[in-house]
Amino acid sequence: GELKRKCYYPLIKMPANEENPMRKLRIEKLTLNIAVGESGDRLTRAARVLEQLTDQKPLTSKARFTIRSFGIRRNEKIAVHVTVRGAKAEEILEKGLKVKEYELRKRNFAEGGNFGFGIQEHIDLGIKYDPSTGIYGMDFYVHMTRPGYRVGQRKKQTTRMGVTHRVTREDTMKWFQQKFDGIILN
Secondary structure, eight states, X not given: OOOOXXXXXXXXXXXXXXXXXXXXXXXXXXXXXXXXXXXXXHHHHHHHHHHHHHSSOOEEEXXXXXXXXXXXXXXXXXXXXXXXXXXXXXXXXXXXXHHTTTEEEGGGBOTTSOEEEEESOGGGGTOOOOTTTOOOOEEEEEEEEOTTGGGGTOSTTOOOOOGGGSOOHHHHHHXXXXXXXXXXXX
């Protein structure tokens, strides 16, 4: 006999003109890092710069091993970093991109959809120059996410993120061009 396929529930598709809200990209966090390369006074001044910029207390990073040519020892504090989320992260990212004139290279974007860049002088971000502090460069690193990413991180009923839902390099590049009118160089 002939097999009859009964479909009780018609497949519900999103209207073509409306974007699925669960697919919307957003910034999960922005990480700012100043790698000083030595402990002591310069490191505390760099921490002060990050605190001025974010109004948060920065954390220090330690050297993983001794490198004599760099003059650093294992477990010596050599860098400061801070993680910023929410509206404050977007605001600081905007300042950083303004310094770069909204131009990033293709290699600034990672395969997992995150991106990062560096700036040479922190005073370009609008912080007033203070001779006692000096000038520091810093790294910006932006982690991108979509709603529903929590399913892979939560403790109870952890499950895998669907391949089609993962953030890709192309997604982030498109988002960057639309949101900031950014230019991507080769």
